[in-house]
Amino acid sequence: MALLSLLPVFTSFIATAQLQSNRVFEQLGTELPTPNTYRTGSGAPGRDYFQQKADYSIKVELDDVNQRIIGEEVVTYYNYSPDPLSYIWVQLDMNMFKDNSINALSKTGGIDEKMTSGQLSGLQSANSVYGDVDNSRERGYDIKYVKNMAGRDLKHTINSTMMRIDLPEPLTTNQSVQFQIAWSYNMADYYGRSGYEYFEEDGNYNYFVAHWFPRMCVYDDVNGWQNKQFVGNGEFALVFGDYEVEITVPDDHVVVATGECQNWDKVLTRTQKKRLDEASKATDPVLIVTQEEAIENSKTKSDKKQTWKYKASNVRDFAFASSRRFIWDAMQTDVYGNGRKIWSMSVYPKEGNPLWGQYSTKVVEHTLKTYGKSTIEYPYPVAISCHATPRGGMEYPMISFNGGRPEADGTYSENVKRGMIGVIIHEVGHNFFPMIINSDERQWTWMDEGLNSFCQYLSEQEWSRDFPSRRGEPKNIVSYMRSDPSQMQPIMTNSEQVIQFGNNAYGKPATALNILRETVMGRELFDYAFKEYAKRWAFKHPKPADFFRTMEDASGVDLDWFWRGWFYTTEAVDQDLAEVEWFSLDTQNPEIVKAEGRAEHEKDTETIANIRNRTDIPQTVEEADEKYRDFYSSYDPYEVTPQDKQRYEAYLKTLSEDERKLVESGMNYYALKVKNKGGLVMPLIVKMEFEDGTEEVVRFPAEIWRKNNIEITKTIPTKKRVKKFVLDPYQEIADIDDSNNAFPREPEKPTRFQLYKSSSRASTNPMQEARQNGAAATQGAD
Ligand SMILES: [Zn+2]
Known part of the structure; x- marks a missing residue:
């Protein structure tokens, strides 16, 4: 303890700070594009903002014998840009699977002693093997024709996953052009976004059909044509439009798709229609096709066909699922209490039960409800969750393909259950980002995955108390933020170059938003600004600057330092409470x-x-x-x-x-010397434990670092004597080293190790074990 004299003037001690060149708090200035009349400095669309539109009329047949998609489409493309377009670009996503795609040719990696076939095909795409091999099952599109409406061929050039169609004359502002394309392709085993799942026991396929038709590229004020090749990570940049899709499948299939079915009357049985009618008034899911019926269905294969007709308005894409193995449940509820009813639905094979029947559709409705609070109300008439794969998930407008599968005996681990609920929330949540708030996924993964993972976290916390969300809590990102900087990139990195994809594009941005909400801005300011972003950019094409600017514009909080640190660097947070000096006034x-x-x-x-x-x-x-x-x-x-x-x-x-x-x-003055070891500036949150056993937490804004971002001294006056200081007591800033957060330092905790004896323990889950215990108890009673 040092004594400080109150001389006629209270002498402050001289800060030890050396002058640092501190750019941390400089405004983002030139890093962000200059605002213009398309996109304003406030982050809102400008007076000249425009976007294109593409309407599709499609006829597609699912060939259940050969697992082939055969389609014809008429595209009506509207040019609302001020620019005349002499050609237009169309995406041929399925060509990513061709031998000559960048995806196929640019894979890297060596051979390990033991390799799975999956790892092997990760080295080189399935077909691109050199020498004499049988490539009987071709991948990618077979484009039959590209014609104008008079039936004349349009000159077109295919550049891998992109196709340029040369227009006979430039398409001028406010004009539209119509053309038609016919194509087909061989489907593949479900690869994460689309494909089929084969069931050996009955020889049937479940089909999940997505990015299956030639789709218009985005033309906008920032990129012109977004025609970056589909390499694999960067998903889709798509235009809004209206769809009419006729899907022809075997007549014993159940089809679910983007939009509303126009002919349920024709394709459904009387019983199914009756049940749908019941479901339209229900508040709990009603089975439209029961498990018994689905099992019965899968025993035979019809060779008759049936066409399901769908319509969807103002969507950026269209996907569907089809199978004779589907169980189907639904309910149409007034999600927002405003009289507008929305269908929540699920389809799943019996392998999904009992989890899917119990949870899926309820989780769909829950997602619409909770996302509606943090963004905008769900505008579409239906939201569907399909069980497509044991793990993973993928989103399309109004429909998503999700994992989460119990064991064959119907038991499941808690992880599988939480994972299934989490992935359904996530994929249904994607309706908001990027299906409605239509960011450019080809360029920025974080704009949909990051924002969506953040909302997913909020939604999960409303599903069950202390839901163990994978992403969102700052402490969950610490191990990534602490990892080798050479294995990291800033969030502001194009999707294809991102390494540690999940952490970079999902976890870190979701955490950053959570920190903004809880620690930097507070819930009230954050929620208002985040909602404002959703409102401004719903059914439009936002860019990163539009998000950054809106969050500041609507909250009055300068966040340039935050975007700079969290989104443009790979620095981490490590606040070190290096020293505390105690002064008391000499009486x-x-x-x-x-x-x-x-x-x-x-x-x-x-x-x-x-x-x-x-x-x-x-x-x-x-x-x-x-x-x-x-x-x-x-x-x-x-x-x-x-x-x-x-x-x-x-x-x-x-x-x-x-x-x-x-x-x-008798005031005490504590001078806390805090070092910023990680680089990221963050608010300083200090817990004081007083000698009398009470506690107090004080918060100082990140601007505390504005004159020196390396080391600061913060003096805290207190009446009570402090026994201990702890930084970040609630683990809210993702500090990567909490061993230097306390003064005096905490004693180290032991690292536990096990005395290990090898044992061959069959893997079980607690549900299975409880069942076995139950059986044992019953046997004992007999
Ligand atoms: Zn996602």
Whole structure:
């Protein structure tokens, strides 16, 4: 403890900071594009904002014998840009699977001692093997024709996953052009976004059909044509439009798709129609096709066909699922209490039960409800969750393909259940980002995955108390933020170059938003601004700057430092509470000063030699002989004298009333030296544990670092004496090293290790074990 004198002027101590060149708080300025009349400085669409439109009329047949998609489409493309277009670009996503695609040719990796076939095909795409191999099952599109409406071929050039169609004459502003394309392709095993799942027991396929038709590229004010090749990670950049799709499948299939079915009357049985009618009034899911019916269905294969007709308005894409194995449940509910009913539905094979029947459709409705609170109300008439794959998930407008599969015996681990609920929330949530708030996935994965993972976290927390969300909580991103910087890129990195995809594009941005909400902006300001972004850019094409700017514009919080640190760098948060100095005001009251002096002196004289000498030296000269003693032999310098009191009175007279109160208050001043070791500036959150057992948390904004981002001293005055200081006590800033957060330092906790004996324990889940226990108990009772 150091004493600080209140001299006539209160002397502040001189900060030890060296001047740092601190760009951390500079405005983003040139990093963001200059605002213009298309996109404003506020982050809102500008007065000249435009977007194109593409309407599709499609006839498609699913060939269940050969697992082939055969389609014809008429595209009507509207040019609302100010620019004449002499050609247009169309995406041929399925060509990513061709031998000559960038995806196929640019895979890297070596051979390990043991390789799965999946790992092997990860080295090179399935068909691109050199030498004499059988490539009987071709992949990618077979484009039959590209014609105008008069039936004349249109000149077109295929560049891998992109196709340029040259227009006979430029398409001018506010004009539209119509053309038709016919194509087909061989479907593949479900690869994460689309494909089929084969069931050996009955020889049937479940089909999940997506990015299956030639789709228009986006033309906008920022990129012109977004015709970056589909390499694999960067998903889709798509235009809004209206769809009419006729899907022809075997007549014993159930089809679900983007949009509303126009002919349920024709394709459904009377019983199914009756049940749908019931479901339209239900508040719990009603089975339209039961498990028994689905099992019965899968025993035979019809060779008759049936066409399901769908319509969808103002969507950026269209996907569907089809199978004779589907169980189907649905309910049409007033999700937002405004009288508008929305269908929540699920289709799943029996392999999904009991989980899917119990949870899926309810989770769909829950997602619409909770996302509606943080963004906008779901505008579409239906939302569907399909069980497509044991793991993973993929989103399309109004429909998503999701994982989460129990064991064959119907038990499941808690992870599988939480994972299934989480993935359904996530994929249904994608309706908001990017299906409605239509960002460019080909360029920025974080704009949909990050924002969506954040909303997913909010939604999960409303599903069950303390839901163990994978992403969102700052502590969950710490191990990534602590990892090798050479294995990281800033969030602002194109999707194809991103490594550690899940952490970079999902986890880190979701965490950043959570930190903004809880720690930097507060819930009220954040929620308002986030909703404003959703409202401004619903059914439009936002870019990163539009998000960054809107969040500031609607909240009045300068966040340039935050975007710069979290989105443009790979720095981490590591606040180090290096030192705390304790100062208390010197009262100069002799009663106090001298008593403290005496205590100090007594402590000082207890040295080992003095202690031993008290017995080892029976008598000193002074003690033995009085004539060698004088005034100082018995003088007590710690005794308060009248002169001391007079001097104190005189000092008090020089002080004003306020100064006097301050002197008598006995204030403590703690100077906290905090180092920013990780690079990311963040608010400083300090918990003080007082000597009397109480606690208090104080918060200082990130701007505390604005003059020196390396090291600061923050002085905290307190009446009570502090026993301990702890930084970031609620783990809210993703500090990667909490061993330097306390002063005095906490003792290290032991790292536990196990004495290991190898054992072959069959893997089970607690549900299975409980069942076994139940069976054992029953047997015992008999
Ligand atoms: Zn996602």
